[in-house]
Amino acid sequence: MQFFKTKKGRWWTWVLAILVGGLLVWGTQHDAAIYSDPIMQVTSVETGAATKETDDFHNVDRQTKQTLHGKILNGTYKGQRLTVTNTYSQSGAMDQRYHVGSQLFVVVHAHSATRLTASAKDVKRDAPLVFMIWLVVGLLLLIMQFSGFMAFLSVAANGVLFLMAILLNGSTQGAQVLWIFGSLSVVFATLTLWLVLGANRQMLITLATTLGGTALALVTALLVFHFTHEKGMYYESMQYVTQLPRPLFLAETLLGSLGAVMDESTDIISSLFALKRERPELSATQIFKSGRQIGSTIMGPLINVLFFIFVADTFPMAMLYLKNGNSWGYTFSMNMSMGVVQSLISGIGIVLAVPLASFLASRFMAKKVTA
Amino acid sequence: MSTISVLGLVLLLLMVLVGGKAGAQSFLALILNFGLLYLAIVLVAFQFSPLIVTLVVGMLVLALTIFMSSGDDLSSTVAFIASAVVLVMLIILIVPVEHWALVQGFGPEDSEDLEGLSVLVGVNFVQVTTATAILSTLGAIAEAAMAIAAGLSEILEQHPQVALKALLGDGIAVGKQIIGTTFNTLFFGFFGGFLALFIWFTGVHYSVGEILNDKIFVSEILMILFAMVSVILTVPITTWVMTRAVAGQRKRVAKDTSK
Numbered sequence: 149m150q151f152f153k154t155k156k157g158r159w160w161t162w163v164l165a166i167l168v169g170g171l172l173v174w175g176t177q178h179d180a181a182i183y184s185d186p187i188m189q190v191t192s193v194e195t196g197a198a199t200k201e202t203d204d205f206h207n208v209d210r211q212t213k214q215t216l217h218g219k220i221l222n223g224t225y226k227g228q229r230l231t232v233t234n235t236y237s238q239s240g241a242m243d244q245r246y247h248v249g250s251q252l253f254v255v256v257h258a259h260s261a262t263r264l265t266a267s268a269k270d271v272k273r274d275a276p277l278v279f280m281i282w283l284v285v286g287l288l289l290l291i292m293q294f295s296g297f298m299a300f301l302s303v304a305a306n307g308v309l310f311l312m313a314i315l316l317n318g319s320t321q322g323a324q325v326l327w328i329f330g331s332l333s334v335v336f337a338t339l340t341l342w343l344v345l346g347a348n349r350q351m352l353i354t355l356a357t358t359l360g361g362t363a364l365a366l367v368t369a370l371l372v373f374h375f376t377h378e379k380g381m382y383y384e385s386m387q388y389v390t391q392l393p394r395p396l397f398l399a400e401t402l403l404g405s406l407g408a409v410m411d412e413s414t415d416i417i418s419s420l421f422a423l424k425r426e427r428p429e430l431s432a433t434q435i436f437k438s439g440r441q442i443g444s445t446i447m448g449p450l451i452n453v454l455f456f457i458f459v460a461d462t463f464p465m466a467m468l469y470l471k472n473g474n475s476w477g478y479t480f481s482m483n484m485s486m487g488v489v490q491s492l493i494s495g496i497g498i499v500l501a502v503p504l505a506s507f508l509a510s511r512f513m514a515k516k517v518t519a
Numbered sequence: 520m521s522t523i524s525v526l527g528l529v530l531l532l533l534m535v536l537v538g539g540k541a542g543a544q545s546f547l548a549l550i551l552n553f554g555l556l557y558l559a560i561v562l563v564a565f566q567f568s569p570l571i572v573t574l575v576v577g578m579l580v581l582a583l584t585i586f587m588s589s590g591d592d593l594s595s596t597v598a599f600i601a602s603a604v605v606l607v608m609l610i611i612l613i614v615p616v617e618h619w620a621l622v623q624g625f626g627p628e629d630s631e632d633l634e635g636l637s638v639l640v641g642v643n644f645v646q647v648t649t650a651t652a653i654l655s656t657l658g659a660i661a662e663a664a665m666a667i668a669a670g671l672s673e674i675l676e677q678h679p680q681v682a683l684k685a686l687l688g689d690g691i692a693v694g695k696q697i698i699g700t701t702f703n704t705l706f707f708g709f710f711g712g713f714l715a716l717f718i719w720f721t722g723v724h725y726s727v728g729e730i731l732n733d734k735i736f737v738s739e740i741l742m743i744l745f746a747m748v749s750v751i752l753t754v755p756i757t758t759w760v761m762t763r764a765v766a767g768q769r770k771r772v773a774k775d776t777s778k
Contacts, residue, residue: 183728201639209639240645241624241638253732273737276620280744287751288698295695296751299702306703310710310717318721329714336707344699372525380521388628388715390722396715404711411700415666418696444538448545448588449665450704452552453658456580457708459553460654461742463560464624464647465632470564471640480557485523488553490711492526495549499533499542 165290169282176275180221180251187272188230190218190250201237205473210238216246216268225256225264232268241468244271302343306336322391329399333406334359340410350421353512357413357505362406364504365497366398381489385482387465397486404458405494408450409501416443416505424513432510439506447502451495458487458494541588548587555580556654569646570610573653577606580654584661593675594668597764601757602664608756609656609749613649616745622738623648628719629735648738656746659705663750666697667757675765683762690758701750709743 180187196213203209213235220228232254236245246252251272257265288296313332317325337358345351373381383393419442420435430438462483469479534542559576563569585599617623624644625633670693674681681689710717716739720730730736 184726185728203637203639205637205640207637207640209641211639237639239624239638239640239642241640242633244621244623270732270734271621273620273622273732273734276616277731277737277740280616280741280748284744284747284751287748291691291751291755292695292698295698299699302699303702303706306706314714314717314721317718322718340699340703368529369526372522372529376520376522376525378522380523386715387632388719390715390719396718400711400714402711403707403714405707406711407704407707410707411704414700415697440537444541445588445669446662446666447534447538447542448548449584449658449662451545451549452584453662453704454708455549455552456556456655456658457705457746458712459556460651460657461712463563463651463654464644465629466560467564467642467647468633468636468638468640470561471642472636476557476561484557487712488523489526492523492530495530496526496533499530499537502537 161290165286169279169286172282173275173279176278177251179274180272183222183253185253185269186223186225186256186266187221187251188216188218188232188254188266188268189221190216190246190248190252192217193246193248198238205471207471212236212245214246220254220256221251228264230254230256230264230266232266234268241464246271298343302340305339305343309335309339322396325391325399326395326402329403333362333402337406337410341414344414345418349512349514350417353508354410354413354417354505357417357501357508358406358410360504360508361409361413361497361501362402364500365405365409365493366402368496368500369398369401369493380481380485382481382485386486397490401490401493404454404490405497408454408494409497412443412446412450412498413501413505415446416502417509420506420509421513435510435513436506439509440502443502443506447498450498451491454494454498455491458490459484462487544587548583551583552580555583559650559654563642563647563650566642569643569650570614573650574606574610577653577657578603580657581606581661584658585665588665591672593764594665594672597671597757597761598661598664598668601668601753601760602660604756604760605660605664605749605753606653606657608752609653609660609745610649612748613652613745616741617645617649617652620737620741621645622734622741626734626738628716628733652742652745655742656749659701659746660749660753663697663701663753664757666701667693667754668761670696671758671761683766686762686765687758690761691754694754694758698750698754702747705743705746705750709739709746713739 194215198210198212201209201211213233215231215233217229217231220226220230234246236243253269253272254266255269259265285300288300292299309332313328317328337355341351341355345354383397386393386397389396416439420439423438424430424435466479466483469483531546534546538545555576559572562572581602582599585595585602667690671686671690674689716735725733
């Protein structure tokens with residue numbers, strides 16, 4: 149271990165990390181054998197002439213047809229040469245242009261033993277995905293070392309739990325979505341805080357704040373929903389919905405705000421514990437005041453984090469609405485209103501957690517902090 | 520009154536009760552950020568280049584978020600410069616990866632929402648998706664840069680003569696404290712947004728191979744990963760900018776005293 153702390157050692161770790169990354173990306177570009185769907189690698193491309201298209205809203209675009217020759221990399225038809233055609237547009241919202249070397253999933257139609265035709269389905273995307281995962285894990289370990297590893301571990305553990313919850317939700321046909329993700333939030337928060345803080349009084353206070361803040365935000369939201377009759381909320385504008393949208397929306401909001409509230413309460417409470425350690429003479433009221441002060445400086449930026457995550461995602465669809473002659477107001481309602489409601493509810497949770505964290509920390513902190 | 524305005528009023532009220540003037544200021548920053556985001560969409564719809572719009576709007580959002588929250592001058596300036604550097608680096612990373620992954624625009628899962636809409640609108644969707652990925656990480660970059668800068672400026676306040684080399688180590692130490700919880704904010708924030716999509720995948724019985732190459736799935740996961748990379752990069756960059764700023768300050772002080 150000592151070796152990695154020397155200058156030469158550190159240099160070698162970076163070289164090693166880059167080598168591993170290169171190997172991983174090269175590997176995923178040659179992993180066609182593990183797929184059951186046929187994959188074709190493009191060896192030559194013929195490009196046709198572009199045609200100009202104008203839609204009802206005077207948007208001008210160009211469409212080009214390309215003929216792709218290539219060979220199948222895996223499965224029953226391995227080594228067979230095939231030709232597929234593909235049409236791409238200049239904007240590329242639903243299509244893409246392929247180049248020599250592109251790997252694509254194709255559907256092969258066997259007309260007889262010798263005559264095969266195929267159509268392109270989609271491009272293979274696992275290599276960029278692996279590259280980015282490698283980049284995150286590599287940077288995390290190289291810059292943050294052990295803390296980075298723990299951060300990665302908690303995200304991975306939460307990812308596994310999340311997957312299990314989704315499978316459970318599927319097996320109950322989505323009827324219990326709010327209960328599943330509600331109880332999952334408790335498990336998520338407990339596990340994460342235990343990994344970050346260890347099992348101690350500080351962790352218990354943080355956990356209580358996190359759950360309390362998130363629950364209070366949801367209750368506030370439900371009260372507001374009740375009194376405003378959910379006016380201006382367009383559940384039908386939610387994307388990819390396959391089950392009852394309202395409980396799903398609440399579950400999404402619950403999960404979304406949980407992480408930020410947890411982040412904030414960890415920050416406030418650990419600062420307060422450090423403060424008490426340095427100046428044990430501080431009274432509960434003084435601790436409460438400092439907590440409120442720390443909290444009010446971090447709540448704004450945190451609400452911003454969630455706001456951009458929830459609302460920026462709607463950019464492509466909102467732009468398409470505008471391009472299709474819809475008004476600004478209608479575009480907002482149909483694309484962004486649900487994200488804004490989500491951000492506001494999370495914001496309420498983040499703000500409520502400030503007094504809650506300060507209160508709980510000032511009351512239940514041991515008289516003398518030793519840890 | 521609509522639900523959004525009542526929720527907004529509740530949030531404003533709570534922010535003022537808890538944070539006083541600083542709370543009201545943060546609320547205003549939030550509203551202005553929404554205005555900027557919407558402006559970006561409108562500008563792109565008017566055929567402005569998505570990347571340039573994102574760069575300009577991104578810088579404005581960072582400035583607004585950082586300078587409108589309470590912090591001392593040194594840490595705000597450092598946080599802003601560092602986050603601007605991270606934003607530029609992020610663009611350099613995202614543009615080639617988005618071209619490589621071809622995750623622009625919409626996937627087959629969106630066809631229901633796209634019914635009746637023309638998708639041939641002449642706007643480069645690779646750039647639009649790149650812009651989306653960059654915009655969604657802006658909040659996280661600003662937050663991380665502010666946290667590191669504030670932590671370092673506190674250390675500087677307590678030990679004004681700390682050696683620059685030690686300050687570099689301190690920056691990473693502050694980063695280690697926040698990285699775990701920041702990652703969780705990102706994880707839950709994004710997964711909260713994608714819950715419906717993941718339920719879709721299990722409901723429609725996609726194979727693992729299909730999910731890992733699905734346009735929408737890859738696009739969403741890449742967004743989380745870009746956000747994580749930017750937060751990790753923010754730690755050393757903010758620390759570095761802080762040491763530069765402190766070195767400059769000390770040089771000026773040394774010059775003044777030697778006169």
